[in-house]
Amino acid sequence: MAGSLAYNAFVSLIPLLLLVVLLVSLLGSEQLEGRVSGLVASSLTPATGNLVSNALDSASEGTGLSIVGIVVLLWGTLKIFRGLDTAFSEIYETEDSNEFVDQLRDGLVVFVALLVGITAMVAASTAFAAFESLPWLGLLNPLVLVLGLSIAFLPLYYVFPDTDLSVRGILPGVLTAAVGWALLQGAFQFYIAFSDKSEAYGVLGGVILLVTWLYFGGLVLLLGAVVNAVVGGYATGASGGVGRGAAEQAANRGPLREDRLNRDQAASYLRRLREDVARRYEGMEPTTTDGTRGRPRMPETGTLEVEERAVEEDDGQRYEVRLRWEIDETDARVYSEATATADTESPDRSSTTGDD
Numbered sequence: 017m018a019g020s021l022a023y024n025a026f027v028s029l030i031p032l033l034l035l036v037v038l039l040v041s042l043l044g045s046e047q048l049e050g051r052v053s054g055l056v057a058s059s060l061t062p063a064t065g066n067l068v069s070n071a072l073d074s075a076s077e078g079t080g081l082s083i084v085g086i087v088v089l090l091w092g093t094l095k096i097f098r099g100l101d102t103a104f105s106e107i108y109e110t111e112d113s114n115e116f117v118d119q120l121r122d123g124l125v126v127f128v129a130l131l132v133g134i135t136a137m138v139a140a141s142t143a144f145a146a147f148e149s150l151p152w153l154g155l156l157n158p159l160v161l162v163l164g165l166s167i168a169f170l171p172l173y174y175v176f177p178d179t180d181l182s183v184r185g186i187l188p189g190v191l192t193a194a195v196g197w198a199l200l201q202g203a204f205q206f207y208i209a210f211s212d213k214s215e216a217y218g219v220l221g222g223v224i225l226l227v228t229w230l231y232f233g234g235l236v237l238l239l240g241a242v243v244n245a246v247v248g249g250y251a252t253g254a255s256g257g258v259g260r261g262a263a264e265q266a267a268n269r270g271p272l273r274e275d276r277l278n279r280d281q282a283a284s285y286l287r288r289l290r291e292d293v294a295r296r297y298e299g300m301e302p303t304t305t306d307g308t309r310g311r312p313r314m315p316e317t318g319t320l321e322v323e324e325r326a327v328e329e330d331d332g333q334r335y336e337v338r339l340r341w342e343i344d345e346t347d348a349r350v351y352s353e354a355t356a357t358a359d360t361e362s363p364d365r366s367s368t369t370g371d372d
Contacts, residue, residue, distance in 0.1 A: 097123035097176075100237070104176040107241045108250045122175040158198055165194035172237075173244060186244050193240030200236060204229055275322045282320035282341075289337070314341040 101122065173186040173193075204225075244250075277285055314320060321340040326333060 100172065101176050103238060104241050105178055107238065107245050108177045108179055109245075110178040110250075125171050125175055128171075158202075161198045161201070162191075162194045165197050166190050169193050169237075169240070173240060177241070177244075177250075179250060181244075181248070185248050188247050189240035189242075189244035192243050193237050196236035196239065197233060200229070200232055274324075277320045277322060279314060279316065279318070279320075282314065285320070285322060315344055318342050 169190050170183070170186070173189050174181055174183065275281075275285075318341055321338075323336075323338040323340075325336050327336050
């Protein structure tokens with residue numbers, strides 16, 4: 017999955033950065049735009065930084081702020097978000113059933129958070145530059161980086177898993193990913209500072225190093241998702257990827273079936289239900305009675321309401337079938353009298369025969 021994320025991130029990198037630059041340029045501040053470009057360049061090798069800068073300059077001149085251009089950029093940026101959505105569904109053992117509109121909404125939410133995180137880091141670096149004479153101020157840079165990454169990652173871990181989560185429940189993964197990315201950036205900057213081998217290969221070496229950085233960055237993001245899934249009990253490791261996340265997703269989707277059947281349809285449904293549950297088929301010898309009283313019949317023109325759903329309980333998952341039908345006044349009176357008589361003769365019967 018990390019390799020797929022690295023590929024999607026590499027393809028989406030230029031559109032994503034270009035969108036950030038275009039949105040920053042709308043603020044009308046060339047200084048802020050320069051800060052963003054400098055932040056990007058400082059995180060890459062010189063060769064890769066020049067490659068990305070040239071690509072951004074070319075794309076800016078050719079794309080502009082037209083509606084078509086923005087749509088194209090959004091489509092390219094969403095590649096990485098769709099890849100993350102699929103990866104998180106596998107980790108949480110849920111089904112990736114989001115429609116395009118849902119994917120677009122989730123991608124925009126994460127993109128806005130990413131923009132806010134980058135803006136926060138740029139603002140912090142600008143503030144630090146104004147007080148660079150203070151010797152201890154540089155020690156706060158890692159904390160600011162972790163804070164900005166946490167702001168950017170928080171919506172990512174909240175909206176992509178296809179199950180209900182709380183902000184508190186995703187904090188372990190968010191902090192794991194933010195600290196991991198900060199350490200990863202420090203490690204690559206250390207490598208860049210003490211090695212000029214990538215320059216010997218020019219642009220090719222820079223691209224290889226960039227893809228490697230994206231690969232390990234994807235691993236860190238997935239590690240954060242795994243931490244949340246394990247801590248929250250959503251990942252069971254069962255064969256087929258069916259875990260608590262899938263069970264809760266099925267339960268949260270509502271009834272698996274909800275119909276109103278006439279008598280003929282009800283007879284066919286009940287026959288299939290008997291075959292599925294009890295493995296009893298037409299022509300087979302019926303099972304012996306369990307002693308329960310007869311049930312009121314459904315009127316000729318009545319309907320049978322059927323509701324089936326998967327229910328998550330503390331001791332496991334249950335499958336629930338509910339049948340409801342109206343009864344006429346005569347059957348209701350007879351059934352009430354029979355119930356009262358049976359309860360008088362056997363007060364403890366309800367505890368031994370089970371529910372109807």
